[in-house]
Amino acid sequence: MTETLPPRTADLPAQWIPGEVEAGMYQRWVEAGYFTPEGKGDKPPFCIVIPPPNVTGSLHIGHAFEHTLIDVLVRRRRMQGYDALWLPGMDHASIAVHALVEKALAEEGTSRRELGREAFIERTWQWKAEHGGSILSQMRRLGDSVDWTRERFTMDEGANHAVLTMFKKLYDDGLIYRAERMVNWSPALRSVLSDIEVNHVEVEGELVSIRYGDGDDAIVVATTRVETMLGDTAVVVHPDDERYAHLIGTQIELPLVGRTIPILADEHVDPEFGTGAVKVTPAHDPNDFEIGRRHGLPMPTIMDESGRITGTGTEFDGMDRFEARVAVREALAAQGRIVAEKRPYLHSVGHSSRGPQEPIEPRLSLQWFVKVGPLAQAAGDAVRDGRVAVHPKEMEPRYFAWVDNMHDWCISRQLWWGHRIPVWYSPDGSEQVCLGPDEQPPAGWTQDEDVLDTWFSSGQWPFSTLGWPEQTADLDRFYPTSVLVTGYDILFFWVARMMMFGLYAMADRGPEQSIPFHTIALHGMVRDERGKKMSKSAGNTVDPIQWMDAYGTDAVRFTLARSANPGTDAPVGEAAVQASRNFGTKLWNATRFALANGADPALPLPSEPTDADAWILGRLNEVAADVDALLEDFQYAKAVEALYHFTWDELCDWYVELAKVQLRDESRADGTRAVLGHTFDVLLRLLHPVSPFLTEALWQALTGGESVVVAPWPAEAGSPVDAAAAGRVTDLQKVVTEIRRxxxxxxxxxxxxxxxxxxxxxxxxxxxxxxxxxxxxxxxxxxxxxxxxxxxxxxxxxxxxxxxxxxxxxxxxxxxxxxxxxxxxxxxxxxxxxxxxxxxxxxxxxxxxxxxxxxxxxxxxxxxxxxxxxxxxxxxxxxx
RNA sequence: GGGCGCGUAGCUCAGCGGGAGAGCACUCGGCUUACACCCGAGCGGUCGCAGGUUCGAACCCUGCCGCGCCCA
CATH class of the missing domain: 1.10.287.380 (Valyl-tRNA synthetase, C-terminal domain)
Known part of the structure; x- marks a missing residue:
């Protein structure tokens, strides 16, 4: 560092004005290389990979929360002497980026299909260069001590290499397959979504009962999606259901369409539900698909990629699904076939959690899948046998519920932005080949059109960012990573995936070393000051940047850390941020007082401390030990609370006041200066991970040291508790308080x-x-x-x-x-x-x-x- | 239906077997030479309900009531 150090001085500015100082201070930290680990030597490694934010995203309060928690862990480890690496980056957010770029194209009167694949992708990179990654500068604003020299993106060269390598490895091991399956189809995106991208929502729909056939042979079925009757290929009843025994094996005419469909017996039908007869649309309902498979039924697809009826040969072809729902019902009614209508009928409908929140459509479609059985088994076992700890432990059942009941993972998306599936087909389509990153396809073969789910690459984040599949020094040093910090609400989205992929890709390192991280530390969600979930629709979201503007970054971080109890939601409001800002001001003024009175940590502590000296040093010792243990256990709220209480209610309210008396006594003045200096020095270091900027300014002024960022973490503050002195201080406090009263x-x-x-x-x-x-x-x-x-x-x-x-x-x-x-x-x-x-x-x-x-x-x-x-x-x- | 969790001061939450706590809000009094983003003093709770275990329960067990989230 060539920069001149600020002189140790008693003339700190009277006020802390964060906006004027933070950016420059952060820049100095980066330039000093504090956030870049040495990558060698005898320091123990500590590594956290960032849960990669979305390239389209900007910093919201949830990011601020998570980043604060991570930064506290990383900064403490750095101070403890670990070779600490917090590795930043972003994911490419296939669907979100598509939504943005396609919207822009639509406004220009064109579309991605008109533009073509190459041009679209080029356009998208251009978008990223201009607008993507605004969150990265906001991370600087927040003070994230990440190593920018190692920043990664899920579509950069290294990640591409990892993705293609991983795909081929899984493919060659028979863990990736292509099959026609019932999938969650998003008509708006014209793409498939995975199970976890679908939310089931109770909606008020209608249940319509339709009579198929006439007279004695009539049979009544019910559905909430009337239009699907156009794709029916059977009606099934329970084999023991006497009402329908005479119809089993017969044929019936499908209204409106005119096709003849069979009435079949199937054990899985519940005779108690509705009429006991079920219409079967194998290409558009998961249960019906299973029935269709059992009975070898035809599976005509009657809906195109955008949700329009197609191929039924009826007047409804070309209609949107919702339009057709009404039109089909009316046509059936005109024929007198509507037996009953229940409206509103409350039932659960899958909705897209990506892009527009539209109802998804079950649709038979040819897609790529990861066979998760053995991978999920390994992911579960790693937690079961204690190689990976879930914190807090109460969250374990959630994890197991997921990994132990996981369905095969649909990884193909009918999109262009992302990693194109590395499979090529022969000109006649009879052969296919999966190629690794450095292989060339045979001439004339064509590549699969689809791209991979974004999570396929994010799932490799703990090792692709460290250089895998190359055996790099970073991979060697920092894998397995130390902690994964993420919200319990997205435990399934990618923790399970990182576990599966890490254990699989690193299997040759053995069970202990193949895990992607030793600990999964789960936090809750940020809620508003009333404890309500934040949402755009409720209008109760807050912008952390605005709070940082108004109260400083440290106040926001302090507030968030102070609300963070493991695994539980964190309500925050502006009043809490103000309280944190007030705390910072208190600390500022108290340190100014200390400096103005000659506080100096370099002075020797008094050999004969006063009661007050002994008491505050003993308390400092206790607080340091408590904070250290609490942070070790991810108990941020309690650690911060302990520091708040010590600083305000003990140090400022009592010791500083008693120090004023001692400073007037020549024989005790120097000892008091030493105790003040020592106490503030230790306190500022303890507070630094939570509120880095303010503590840096104060600590440099107090100690003349280079930077509190690299100052040693005070685990042992030094002075044992003097119970007698502490008791006398308690008595003194009582006397003073009684007189005040x-x-x-x-x-x-x-x-x-x-x-x-x-x-x-x-x-x-x-x-x-x-x-x-x-x-x-x-x-x-x-x-x-x-x-x-x-x-x-x-x-x-x-x-x-x-x-x-x-x-x-x-x-x-x-x-x-x-x-x-x-x-x-x-x-x-x-x-x-x-x-x-x-x-x-x-x-x-x-x-x-x-x-x-x-x-x-x-x-x-x-x-x-x-x-x-x-x-x-x-x-x-x-x-x- | 299964799982996890929550009901403690007006609000948001800690406490989880031996004297009910914090922040914010509120009341009263103060610009006391670090700080009015402050200082001092104070008000405020049959710890959801009912049983049980225990010398002792906000804390452990059972049931009930109310609420939340996840999965099906």
Whole structure:
């Protein structure tokens, strides 16, 4: 680094203005190479591959959440001395990109088919160059400590090589096949979708009962998709159903079409459901397809790629499916064949989760599939036998439910943007060959038209990004990767795929080394401040960039991390971001105070620390250990909460105030500067993974160090807990708080100094804190004999009672004092009653652990003493 | 129908066998020389309901009621 370091200085700007600093700071980190691992040496490797965002996407709050969680893990590991690699990149999002580019083409009055395949793809790369990947700059904005030198894209050269290699390997192993199967067809995309790209939604449709045949031979069937009757090739009934026994084996005329179809018996028909007779459309319904297979029925396709009726030889050919649904029903009604109509009829319909949310159509179609049986088995086993941990563990059943019941995966898409299936057909179509990345097809052979599902390439992400199939140094060093961080909602989308592909591609490394990652850490979804799911339709989405503009990146990250409990959803709202911003400001000002008073971590810690020093150093030690353990266990919310509480409620509210007293004492000033310096140094390092920018500015100013990014992680902060000192600080806090309470209730103005005399401090071990009590309560300690108190209060502590006499310059508010003491008395009485009840139970005394019983006895004693003291004080109050 | 989970302060959530907590909101008082994005004090909860286990249950078990998500 050639850059000059900022001088260690007491004149930090009065305010932290994130927008002016963040971008430059991030650029310096990148240029310093902090995010690029050494890739060798004796540092242990740590690697996370980014769940690749979509090339069309921009940063939404869910990304911000996930990236914050990953970055916290990575930054901590880097500070711990790991050779940390967070590998960035994007996937090519076949369908989403198609939707965008085709829309643009439509606006120009053309289409991809008019343009042709080559030109379309060229156009698409052009789109990517101009508009794709806006999320990458937003990741910089968010502070993601990714290694940009290793950025990858699922359609770059290396990924292509991996995809083709993988396809061929699977093909040669008999794990990829082509077959005509019932698939989920999207008429809008004119492509097949995989099972997981289909959402089942309850809709209000209609159930129409249709009479086939006439007179005694009539049979009634029901359907929600009336138009499919045009493709019926049979009616089936249960073999034991007496109502239809005489019809089994006979033929019946299919209305409107005029074809004759058989009535058949099939065990799978439920005679209780509807009329007990089922129309069979083998080419357009998964169940019917199975029936058709069992009975060797013809399977005419009656719907084209765009969802229009075709090939039925009826007037309905050319109509859209929904149009035909109405027209067919009306035509049947005209013939008197509609026996019943149930409307609305609630039933489940598969909808596309890609592009327009249209109903998908089951359609018989020739597609490529991955035979997942052995792959899914291995993916399940890796978790079952503990090689891969799912965190939190409660999510395991979800994972198993998926991998253990997986259907073969349809990987072909009738699209152009993506990896074209590497299979070529001979001119007469009788032969096919699958080629590897460096092989040439025979002259005159033509390549399969379809491209692969985007997940086929994303599934290879944990190793294709590291160079596979080449045996690169990165692959050797960073595979298996350490952790996969992703949302539980997309566990199925690609975790299972990465598991299957990783175990398969890396099988030669053996069971332990073939896994794609050691841990799957699942987070929840970001919800709005009311806990509602965010959606565009509900209008409750938030833009993390706007929040970053308004409150700074650190505040957004802090908020997200603070909401992140493992595997559960995270509600966030603007109020929470404000609170985080406020925390950052608090930290900023507190550090400024420390600097202005000469805080310096390089000073030696005092050999004879004060109670306050010992207490805060002990707490720092505890907090560091807690935060370290919590982050190790992905407990972000608790780790952040611990830091928030320590910083605000302990360090700022108490230690800093006590430090002000100590700094006025020459003999303790340097020790205090050392403790302040040490405490802020450690605290800033602990906070850095969560809020990197702010902590960098403060840490550099405080320590003069190069960068907190590469500062050591404080697992062991150094000072053991001094229980005696901590106890005295607790007592001190109680004394101070009780006096404040009295002042408030007596309406003594905050700013007014009050003459006072303190008694009993020495007996309770607080003799050394006389000055602190005075300073924190704005008391003038009266030494003169003519001091005349107007009020006294007694504060009971474990070691004795502190007596405080105050001259409030006037009569005290007896009613307020009576009320205050009354509340205290009620509380003490309740405490006494509870303790007596427990101690009066012989079984409790007998069976409960000794320390628990002892604790209750102590509480009883304190309560009893309180009651006596308070009662006495109440009696001494003037009658009003 | 199967699986996972949730019902704790006005809101959002921690706590998961021995004294009910946090953030935000609210009330009162304060521009006290780090900070009004702040300081001090305070109000606020039969921990969904009913049983059971236990010396002791918000916490463990059973049932019920209500809610959410995933899969079929």
């Amino acid at each position: 009295f002042r408030t209730e007596q309406r003594v103005p905050d700013a007014r100094r009050v003459a006072a005399r303190l008694g009993g401090l020495d007996g309770t071990g607080l003799g050394g804190h006389r000055g602190a009590v005075a300073a924190l309560n704005r008391l003038d300690l009266a030494e003169s004999p003519d001091f005349t108190p107007t009020a006294t209060l007694e504060i009971a502590l474990p070691g004795g009672t502190v007596h405080v006499e105050l001259d409030t310059s006037g009569a005290i508010d007896v009613a307020a004092e009576r009320a205050r003491l009354g509340r205290d008395l009620t509380a003490a009485q309740k405490e006494l009653d509870q303790a007596d009840k427990k101690l009066g139970n012989p079984k409790f005394v007998e069976k409960a652990p000794a320390e628990v019983v002892e604790g209750i006895r102590a509480r009883r004693a304190t309560a009893a003493a309180d009651i006596e003291r308070i009662t006495s004080r109440l009696g001494a109050l003037p009658q009003s």
